[in-house]
Amino acid sequence: xxxLPEARTIARRLxxxxxxxxxxxxxxxxxxxxxxxxxxxxxxxxxQRWDRVDTRGKYVVLHARPGRLxxxxxxxxxxxxxESRQPIQPHxxxxxxxxxxxxxxxxxxxxxxxxxxxxxxxxxxxGPLAVLGPEATDIPPAEFISALRSRRRAxxxxxxxxSLLAGVGNIxxxxxxxxxxxxxxxxxxxxxxxxxxxxxxxxxxxxxxAIAAGGSSLAxxxxxxxxxxxxxxxAVHHRVYGRGGQPCTACGEVLRRMVLGGRSxxxxxxxxx
DNA sequence: AAGCCAACCTGGACGC
DNA sequence: TGCGTCCAGGTTGGCT
Numbered sequence: 154x155x156x157l158p159e160a161r162t163i164a165r166r167l168x169x170x171x172x173x174x175x176x177x178x179x180x181x182x183x184x185x186x187x188x189x190x191x192x193x194x195x196x197x198x199x200x201q202r203w204d205r206v207d208t209r210g211k212y213v214v215l216h217a218r219p220g221r222l223x224x225x226x227x228x229x230x231x232x233x234x235x236e237s238r239q240p241i242q243p244h245x246x247x248x249x250x251x252x253x254x255x256x257x258x259x260x261x262x263x264x265x266x267x268x269x270x271x272x273x274x275x276x277x278x279x280g281p282l283a284v285l286g287p288e289a290t291d292i293p294p295a296e297f298i299s300a301l302r303s304r305r306r307a308x309x310x311x312x313x314x315x316s317l318l319a320g321v322g323n324i325x326x327x328x329x330x331x332x333x334x335x336x337x338x339x340x341x342x343x344x345x346x347x348x349x350x351x352x353x354x355x356x357x358x359x360x361x362x363a364i365a366a367g368g369s370s371l372a373x374x375x376x377x378x379x380x381x382x383x384x385x386x387x388a389v390h391h392r393v394y395g396r397g398g399q400p401c402t403a404c405g406e407v408l409r410r411m412v413l414g415g416r417s418x419x420x421x422x423x424x425x426x
Numbered sequence: 427a428a429g430c431c432a433a434c435c436t437g438g439a440c441g442c
Numbered sequence: 443t444g445c446g447t448c449c450a451g452g453t454t455g456g457c458t
Contacts, residue, residue, distance in 0.1 A: 229450095262436055263437075265433095266434080266453040
């Protein structure tokens with residue numbers, strides 16, 4: 154379940170691995186995973202070189218002259234870099250063969266909220282990127298506060314709304330709320346500006362730590378670009394995520410788990426108000 | 427307009 | 443051991 158830190162880690166590794174490399178062939182194994190653009194627009198990447206790989210929110214963006222290839226990893230997406238002669242594993246949807254004998258493969262078993270978008274250069278259509286709010290790591294505190302302070306909905310659901318804030322998923326929203334001492338159910342307009350400011354600081358802090366933790370595993374000589382973010386999750390200390398029923402690390406109170414807006418939320422009923 | 431919620435999908439964990 | 447059930451979660455679109 155890659156969120157912003159995992160997408161950044163993947164993009165950084167991928168950039169280091171494929172920038173300047175030429176595309177020899179493109180094979181779309183599952184037509185329905187191409188969400189915008191056509192197979193024809195995908196073929197235009199052949200004989201071109203990758204300029205850059207970066208991210209927008211949770212999306213990994215590969216840049217080349219024919220445009221941008223936007224990979225929406227969704228719940229279970231991975232980008233695998235492997236020798237072209239290696240067998241193709243199940244749930245491989247897109248294979249980009251490089252002229253140096255490697256493949257970049259998009260693999261995704263659960264295809265929820267996942268897909269590939271081709272955005273031609275100069276096009277007004279930004280696909281899924283068009284509706285994204287500011288990057289969670291870059292939004293200034295004042296803008297964060299003004300975007301949230303008058304809303305009536307639960308803070309947790311606002312943090313998860315990618316049109317307000319790009320890149321925050323279920324894990325880091327829970328962690329940021331825990332660090333800031335705010336209950337996930339609390340209405341945005343019932344949180345003081347100073348506490349929203351603290352939440353902004355907590356969010357940036359936890360995302361920054363996670364990005365740093367993902368980067369720390371760059372050193373290993375793993376031929377795969379691991380996109381499930383697992384290393385990152387284990388490297389970062391979790392106060393609440395996945396710890397429902399266990400004691401709060403700060404006060405010892407049993408952490409409570411509840412479903413909010415269709416997703417699980419864990420919080421400390423004593424520390425978070 | 428803002429916000430809520432179901433639907434999408436499949437591997438893995440868990441219970442009997 | 444094996445089967446069934448449930449859960450995880452990002453995004454969209456339809457509804458209120």
